[in-house]
Amino acid sequence: MKTAPPGEPIGTPHDGLVPRLHGLHAVVFDTDGVITDSARVHAAAWKPAFDAALRAHPPADPALRGPFDPVEDYRRLVDGKPRIDGAADFLAARGLTLPPGTPADPAGTDTVWAVAAAKEAAFTAHLDEHGVEAYPGTVHLLDRLRRADVPCAAVSASRHARQLLRRAGVRDYFACLVDGADSARLDLKGKPAPDLFLEAARRLQTEPSAAAVVEDALAGVEAGRRGGFDLVVGVDRTGTRESAADLRRHGADLVVRDLAELLDP
């Protein structure tokens, strides 16, 4: 891994990167939905877990009884957060006050941890069956950054991140990985707290003010902003009417649909 001495950025205008990336010392990537196409797998895995909880405990307000929307509900309430926080925030938004339970709870509908466990089981089953792929635009950007000797980190709230990166064949692009296991071990707060990104910057031996964060979740761009990163790139894969504006409002300096937009042809 090459790191730049202070005041000597590695990127140059000839690296095939858009000008906004020139001068950065490092880039920190979120994993699900930015590097790998696994955000939609997470969203799909939440659906049976949340819908079963809604059926078992119908909200008092009929307006809150609709099924989990894997696009909008996932984007606004769940994406990017630690699993238990995403479960708690969606259930609270539907007026459900389940007891928290414990991480040992089996999959079910009677505690927040049980709902989270049901999602985990569905996610793991899908991954085993279908695998996961890296977005080609992200791989192109990682190639350019590697040629420019800009070190990169991968960050994820998930304990599956290492496995996802390996299965997608992109683990070697990253000088370090900060994942859910690190988060628990080091007692790092989940997004929107900036802890995971700051830990990644520390491991890359760079100041956040000389690095970029690339994120697709509202909680994630907010974490990048709170961490004081020089550039926060929001990745909007959904293309829904509000999504790009929401990413900007939560802290994205610029929003792209795909990371190939950061290449200078």
Ligand SMILES: [Mg+2]
């Ligand atoms: Mg993500």
